[in-house]
Amino acid sequence: MNEPLYYPSGEPRRLIVGISGATGIAYGVRLLEVLRESEVETHLVVTRPGLMTLNYETDLSRDDLYALADHVYPENDVGAAISSGSMLTLGMVVAPCAVKSAAEIASGATQTLLTRAADVTLKERRRLVLMVRESPLHTGHLRTLTEASEIGAIVMPPMPAFYPRPDTIADMIDHTVGRVLDLFAIDHDLSPRWTGKPA
Numbered sequence: 797m798n799e800p801l802y803y804p805s806g807e808p809r810r811l812i813v814g815i816s817g818a819t820g821i822a823y824g825v826r827l828l829e830v831l832r833e834s835e836v837e838t839h840l841v842v843t844r845p846g847l848m849t850l851n852y853e854t855d856l857s858r859d860d861l862y863a864l865a866d867h868v869y870p871e872n873d874v875g876a877a878i879s880s881g882s883m884l885t886l887g888m889v890v891a892p893c894a895v896k897s898a899a900e901i902a903s904g905a906t907q908t909l910l911t912r913a914a915d916v917t918l919k920e921r922r923r924l925v926l927m928v929r930e931s932p933l934h935t936g937h938l939r940t941l942t943e944a945s946e947i948g949a950i951v952m953p954p955m956p957a958f959y960p961r962p963d964t965i966a967d968m969i970d971h972t973v974g975r976v977l978d979l980f981a982i983d984h985d986l987s988p989r990w991t992g993k994p995a
Contacts, residue, residue, distance in 0.1 A: 804884075808837045811980065812878050812888035812917065813865065814910040817845020818929035820892035821853050822965075823954050826973045827891050828864035836886070836982060839878050840865035841910045845894070871908045878913040886980050887923030888914055892954070895930050895937050902943035914949075924949045925979055927972075950979065959994065960987055 811831065815824040824846075831838050840862065842850075847858055862868045869876040877883045890897060890910065900911040901918070917924045926949050930937060941951045952975070956968040967987070974986035 807884055809835060810837045810839060810883070810885040811982075812839045812841070812885055812913050814888060814890040814893075814897075814913065815840070815842040815846040815850075815861075816890060816892060816894040816897040816910060817843055817849050818892040818894040818897075819849060819853065820927070820929040820954060821846065821849045822969050823927055823973060824889075824891040825854065825856065825861065825864070826966075826969050827889060827976065828861075830973060830977065830984060830986065831982075832864055834982060834984075837867070838865045839867045839869070839885070841869045841871055841876075841878065841908075841913060843871045843897070843908055843910055869909055871910055873909050874912055876909055876913075879909060879916060881916050881920040885917070885922060886982075887925070888917040889925045889927065889976055890914060891925075891927040891976070892929040893926040895928065895940060898926055898928055898944050898949075898951075899940045901926070901949065902940050902947065918948045921948070923979060925976055926951050927954050927976070928952075929954065952976065952979075959990060961994075 897911055900906050901914045906912040906915050914924055945951050954972045957971050960971055962968045970986040974984050977984045
């Protein structure tokens with residue numbers, strides 16, 4: 797794991813969750829719901845396009861979304877706690893991650909608190925997961941994602957798996973969110989694990 801070497805036992809386990817304007821906000825919402833039931837403290841930043849997508853794709857209000865997190869920051873608050881590496885975290889997940897956000901992260905030319913927090917996560921050698929939602933991808937997108945990977949990000953497009961034989965869209969979302977939680981060693985029971993043969 798790419799967790800900080802110094803993480804006192806009395807320090808809360810924290811995870812930063814970023815939501816940008818790509819389609820697929822259900823992944824970020826579900827991640828926050830699951831973490832709400834865990835002992836992991838969540839720190840949320842949502843971009844303005846992310847709030848637009850919330851309105852397009854769900855029946856949740858902005859306040860409903862914010863209520864799922866322990867701490868919420870405006871996207872323009874570049875002096876927030878999550879903009880400093882001195883705040884200890886397990887890392888960060890951007891769910892979903894727009895290609896524009898990935899490009900800012902890959903270049904280091906951050907413009908919002910979301911991309912600044914991601915940049916800090918990388919410089920502190922903590923785990924950064926980018927759930928990139930775009931298809932198809934042109935060569936420029938692929939180069940951007942390669943650059944993000946080369947500087948330490950984990951590029952994890954939310955691609956549904958069918959071997960668990962999902963019955964609903966919620967089942968597919970849970971499987972993907974579970975795989976994200978695995979990357980941070982956060983316990984969950986969102987979906988069955990592959991054992992070498994079908995369930």
